Amino acid sequence: MAIVSTQDVRQVALLARLALHDDELKKLAAQLDEILEYVRQLQAVSTDGVEPTSHVLPLADVTRPDQRLPSLPPEEALTLAPARHGHLVKVPKVID
Amino acid sequence: MxxxxxxxxxxxxxxxxxxxxxxxxxxxxxxxxxxxxxxxxxxxxxxxxxxxxxxxxxxxxxxxxxxxxxxxxxxxxxxxxxxxxxxxxxxxxxxxxxxxxxxxxxxxxxxxxxxxxxxxxxxxxxxxxxxxxxxxxxxxxxxxxxxxxxxxxxxxxxxxxxxxxxxxxxxxxxxxxxxxxxxxxxxxxxxxxxxxxxxxxxxxxxxxxxxxxxxxxxxxxxxxxxxxxxxxxxxxxxxxxxxxxxxxxxxxxxxxxxxxxxxxxxxxxxxxxxxxxxxxxxxxxxxxxAAQLPPLPAQRRVRLMDAYGLSAYDAQVLTQHRRLAELFEGAIAQGAKPKPLANWIMGELLAYLNARGQEPSGVTLRPEWLVHLLEAIDAGTISGKMAKELFVESLERQVDPAQVIRENNLRQIVDHGQLDRLAEEVIAGFQKSVEDYRKGKANALMFLVGKCMERSNGKANPTQMADVLKRKLNQGKEAVT
Structure with a gap:
């Protein structure tokens, strides 16, 4: 039984701002389904007595002192901008 | 509904x-x-x-x-x-x-x-x-x-x-x-x-x-x-x-x-x-x-009411900003009296800040400046009116009011002979107003007090000046009749 429907893919594509054709939706739904089916094998493992976690490394409480480090030179930071206006990044108008 | x-x-x-x-x-x-x-x-x-x-x-x-x-x-x-x-x-x-x-x-x-x-x-x-x-x-x-x-x-x-x-x-x-x-x-x-x-x-x-x-x-x-x-x-x-x-x-x-x-x-x-x-x-x-937690506004409010007898309203205003509460308690520690001190902070200081759109958190006024100002008023060195102007100058220039008093030789005239002379000069110079006063126009007295204040460069105490003027004017009246 399929886990992922084309409707699910359509919704995810919308949220991810991806424009997909109907045939792509169908193809991706099938592929995602296969991936999830594969991962589903993990369900067979017993997790009794295992604490849920969001992180697999045996690490916690890693912080850094509140110290300033040099920032990127603005010219370098702005090389990634699609367009610029002085030192500002220029984008198509958005209104809150 | x-x-x-x-x-x-x-x-x-x-x-x-x-x-x-x-x-x-x-x-x-x-x-x-x-x-x-x-x-x-x-x-x-x-x-x-x-x-x-x-x-x-x-x-x-x-x-x-x-x-x-x-x-x-x-x-x-x-x-x-x-x-x-x-x-x-x-x-x-x-x-x-x-x-x-x-x-x-x-x-x-x-x-x-x-x-x-x-x-x-x-x-x-x-x-x-x-x-x-x-x-x-x-x-x-x-x-x-x-x-x-x-x-x-x-x-x-x-x-x-x-x-x-x-x-x-x-x-x-x-x-x-x-x-x-x-x-x-x-x-x-x-x-x-x-x-x-x-x-x-x-x-x-x-x-x-x-x-x-x-x-x-x-x-x-x-x-x-x-x-x-x-x-x-x-x-x-x-x-x-x-x-x-x-x-x-x-x-x-x-x-x-x-x-x-x-x-x-x-x-x-x-x-x-x-x-x-x-x-x-x-x-x-x-x-x-937890060890770094300071006393919070609610605790401080209770303290201001209990220890210094402030009203709930005064305590509320003074604790609204940490800076004001510190200023208040700092000045108290140096001997200021709670009620007049609270009035100065809530009245003159807040009015000064409001007029300039400034936040109390940025006030750089020192507690001892308030203490010196209140002492000068108590000692009669300066009048309440002088104190207000002095306070603004002290805030503008960021100096101790005591220093402003010294620099400008701002001393209220307490010498009665000097007040008498001031009154006599003004009575002699503004006969029209003197007549008005004698005809019963109360405003005329205020005008004469104003003139005395002007001549004294604000150093006379207006209430005292009015008393002296009244006495002189009434004496004059008796002399005429």
């Missing part, structure tokens, strides 16, 4: 740190655009964010001050949405394991205490700043603010009126100012507020909730709530339904407006931030932070 309003507030607070939440970029306000960014806060591939320890401590400090339950394990999550001010396309925030939950803040409203529950406090990073060009089809982005540490403090919908919302915000701001974890300045955005409000008939189930954003001042919060209550009540009275939506406060038009860009996808697909490890709040850290 009478409705009950149900209001909740969400406050975003910029934490006072030197560097950003997950990288070493400076947080200094007002830098040139895009001069405080790095691969971490710009979200370039392969970077590793690491939590700023001071921001973590400041968050714990605030959580303790609001009596929250701290998380056993706190984690960060990615909140995904697309907007040009968000370079990573997600914001690092906290979802199901926030820093703290279940706190409260007590406010006083119409003399009675009310407990407002705080749902949660979580940490997150700020987004960039968007600037809109009204002439061109462009917006401009400055990423300096991206990644600056924020604390979000969410209240339960326990507030029942715009006045209660104001009282809550004022008290919240006062507590945060005392904690010294933020500048709490709404002008430059270090304190921001969103609110949600619904109406219901008393005792009935909750109505449909409307969220209001873009509230840049305490005044705006109150005005937006007042407006929104009237708007929703009118709808409900007409049998219409309230749409669940986000509205923006338009300060110029003084109304709330439907947000034009509908957030079609308010599905943020939170998931755990894999680049940040979980955080436990160890007892040692908790205790170290």
């Amino acid at each position: 009478q409705y009950e309003s149900v209001i909740g507030l969400e406050v975003h607070l910029q934490l006072n740190t030197d560097s950003k939440l997950f990288c070493g970029c400076s947080t200094t306000f007002g830098a040139a655009p895009n001069h405080q960014t790095c691969p971490v806060c710009l979200g370039l591939p392969g970077v590793l964010p690491v939590l700023n320890h001071r921001a973590f401590e400041w968050g714990i400090k605030a959580a303790l001050a609001f009596d929250c339950r701290l998380a056993q394990v706190m984690k960060f999550d990615r909140k995904q949405y697309f907007y040009p001010d968000l370079p990573k396309n997600y914001q690092i925030s906290q979802y199901d394991q926030p820093l703290a939950q279940h706190g409260h803040l007590d406010i006083t409203i119409e003399g009675a205490s009310r407990r407002i529950r705080i749902t949660r406090i979580h940490m997150e990073e700020d987004a960039g700043k968007l600037l809109h060009d009204p002439q061109a089809p462009w917006s401009y982005v400055d990423f300096n603010r991206t990644g600056i540490p924020l604390l979000e403090i969410v209240s339960e919908p326990d507030l029942r009126s715009p006045d209660e919302a104001s009282a809550y915000l004022l008290e919240l701001k006062a507590v945060l100012e005392y904690l010294d974890v933020s500048t709490c300045d709404m002008e430059n955005g270090s304190l921001r507020c969103d609110t949600n409000i619904s109406l219901r008939k008393r005792g009935e189930a909750l109505g449909v909730k409307v969220e209001i954003k873009n509230l840049n001042s305490f005044k705006a919060v109150k005005a937006a709530l007042v407006y929104e209550i009237a708007r929703q009540a009118k709808r409900l009275d007409a049998g219409e339904r309230i749409a669940q939506e986000t509205r923006l406060w338009n300060a110029k038009a003084e109304q709330t407006e439907t947000m034009r860009s509908k957030e079609a996808a308010s599905d943020y697909r939170y998931f755990p931030e894999p680049d940040l490890v979980p955080f436990t709040i160890q007892p040692r850290l908790r205790e170290a932070v």
Whole structure:
């Protein structure tokens, strides 16, 4: 039984701002389904007595002192901008 | 129809740190655009964010001050949405394991205490700043603010009126100012507020909730709530339904407006931030932070009333800002009398600040300056009127009033012979007014007192001067008749 429907893919594509054709939706739904089916094998493992976690490394409480480090030179930071206006990044108008 | 309003507030607070939440970029306000960014806060591939320890401590400090339950394990999550001010396309925030939950803040409203529950406090990073060009089809982005540490403090919908919302915000701001974890300045955005409000008939189930954003001042919060209550009540009275939506406060038009860009996808697909490890709040850290907690406004208020006999109102005003409370208690410690001192701070000092649009938190006045000023008034060296002018000069020039008194030789004339001579000169010089006075015109006396004050360069005491003048004028009257 399929886990992922084309409707699910359509919704995810919308949220991810991806424009997909109907045939792509169908193809991706099938592929995602296969991936999830594969991962589903993990369900067979017993997790009794295992604490849920969001992180697999045996690490916690890693912080850094509140110290300033040099920032990127603005010219370098702005090389990634699609367009610029002085030192500002220029984008198509958005209104809150 | 009478409705009950149900209001909740969400406050975003910029934490006072030197560097950003997950990288070493400076947080200094007002830098040139895009001069405080790095691969971490710009979200370039392969970077590793690491939590700023001071921001973590400041968050714990605030959580303790609001009596929250701290998380056993706190984690960060990615909140995904697309907007040009968000370079990573997600914001690092906290979802199901926030820093703290279940706190409260007590406010006083119409003399009675009310407990407002705080749902949660979580940490997150700020987004960039968007600037809109009204002439061109462009917006401009400055990423300096991206990644600056924020604390979000969410209240339960326990507030029942715009006045209660104001009282809550004022008290919240006062507590945060005392904690010294933020500048709490709404002008430059270090304190921001969103609110949600619904109406219901008393005792009935909750109505449909409307969220209001873009509230840049305490005044705006109150005005937006007042407006929104009237708007929703009118709808409900007409049998219409309230749409669940986000509205923006338009300060110029003084109304709330439907947000034009509908957030079609308010599905943020939170998931755990894999680049940040979980955080436990160890007892040692908790205790170290708890030890830094100063007396909070409510405690200080009680102290001012009990120890110095101030009224509830005076204590409220003086504790609203940490700086004022410190000024007050600092001057008391150096011998000032509580009541006149309170009056000077609440009257002259606040009037001076209000007139200049300055915040009490920035006052650099020293407690001993107030002590010297009050001593000079008590000793009769200067009159109340002189003291007011002197106080302003002392604030303007940032010097001790005692110094201003010395420099300008500002001494009230206490020598009776000198006052007599002043009165005689003025009586001789303004015969018309003298006649008016004798005909019973009370105003004429005030005019003559004014003239004496002028001639004395303000150094005469007006009450004393009036007495001397009256005596002289009445003597003259007897002599004529």
